[in-house]
Amino acid sequence: MSELIENIEDVLRFPLPVDEEFVIKKHRIEPSGENIGKRICIVTGIHGDELEGQYVCYEIARRIRRDSLSLKGIVDIYPGMNPFGIDSITRGIPAFDLDMNRIFPGNFDGDMNEFTASMIVKELEGADLVIDIHASNIFLTEIPQIRINEKSEKELVPIAKKANMDLIWVHGASTVLESTLAYSLNSRGTNTLVVEMGVGMRITPDYGEQLTDGIISIMSELGIWEGEVPKTKEAIVAYDADGDDVCYLNAPCSGIYMKEKEHGAIVRSGESVGKIIDPLSGDVLADIKAPENGMIFTVREYPVVEExxxxxxxxxxxxxxxES
Incomplete structure (x- = not known):
């Protein structure tokens, strides 16, 4: 009978002033007593104010323990790649005013942050799949989606279709920053999916469950999981290389935005989706209308807007x- 081997391991640990330490940890889960198969890495917490992935990390571990005999490979879980950002509820690396997802692949001989980035890439490189989980910021909320650089479309879209997401958004290469973790790993031959879902500083359990079902599905495809696979849906695939599949709603003036539509709402051209109001005068400053027929997949949650x-x-x- 196979049993799980679970270890909490240091990815990186070094001392800081005033008797503190900088530590990044991982939770490795693998079967014992048999040949170890492929490896999947669940990564989140690169942005400290994006917490949707925390629940996914918990739920993946819980489901594997519930059906331990089904695991046939290695699952590495990384809940906090930016531990100081999570502790201080900030997007970037506090004190440095630095976005961690803009310094990859890092530099082993660089400063603390560059060194950390280089060690993260070294840690993840060579995995059979990395899933980098993000949330939106505190201003916007997103339906569960995977974003892919068109350079990696051929390799990643077939995998992403198994992830149980609502949308796969393929971006033009010019819109993708080369200093992100996903770009660095994909350019090195390590397939990496970027998930965006929910809203900053919050956890949406339904989205976490949806993605966890997708991860189990992918694990089954990779031969890492031999147990029951949840029923999943195939995402819509949209392309943004020429801006032809997506249209944007931008505020024509400053004020308080009162949304009238939620995620997934089907709208018709000219239909009202919200209003910008002036709380001082009591006036409606702008009636925001859908420019075309379609489905809303990004919604502003923070009501204060500027032009x-x-x-x-x-x-x-x-x-x-x-018809895309």
Whole structure:
């Protein structure tokens, strides 16, 4: 009978002033008594204010323990790649005013942050799949989606279709930053999916359950899981290389945005999706209307807007009809 081997291990540990330490940890789960198969890495916490992935890390471990005999490979779970950011509820690395996802692949001989980035890449490189889980910021909420650089489309879209997401958004290469973890790993031959879902500083359990079902499905495809696989759905695939599949809602003026539509709402061209109001005068400053038929997949949650602020994104009707 196979039993699980579980270890909490240091990815990185070094001393800091005033008797403190910088520590990044991982939770490794693997079967014992048999040949170890492939390896999947569940990564989150690169941005300290994005917490949706925390629940996924917990739920993956819980489900594996519930059916331990089904695990046939290695699952590495990394809940806190930016531990100081999580502790201080900040997006970037506190004190440095630095976005951690803009310094990869790092530099082994660089400063503390560059060294950390290089060690993370070294740790993850060579895995059969890395899933990098993000949330939106505190201003916007996103339906569960995977974003892919068009350079990696051929390799990643077939995998992403097994992830139980609502949307796969393929971006043009010019819009993808080369200093992200996903770009660094994909360029080194380590397949990496970037998940965006939910909203900053919150956890949406339904989204976490949805993604966990998808991860189990992918593990089954990779031969890492031989147990029951949840029923999953195939995502809509949209392309943004020419901006043809997605249209954006930007605020025409400053004020308080009152949304009228939620995620997944189907809207018609000219239909109202929200209003910008002036609480001082009591006036409606702008009636925000859908520019085209489609589905809303990004919704502004933080109501204060300035001219140009993003209020939402709409997936055009042709994409919903499979005409992209």
């Amino acid at each position: 140009g602020s993003l209020m939402g994104r709409i997936l055009r009707e042709k994409v919903l009809n499979g």
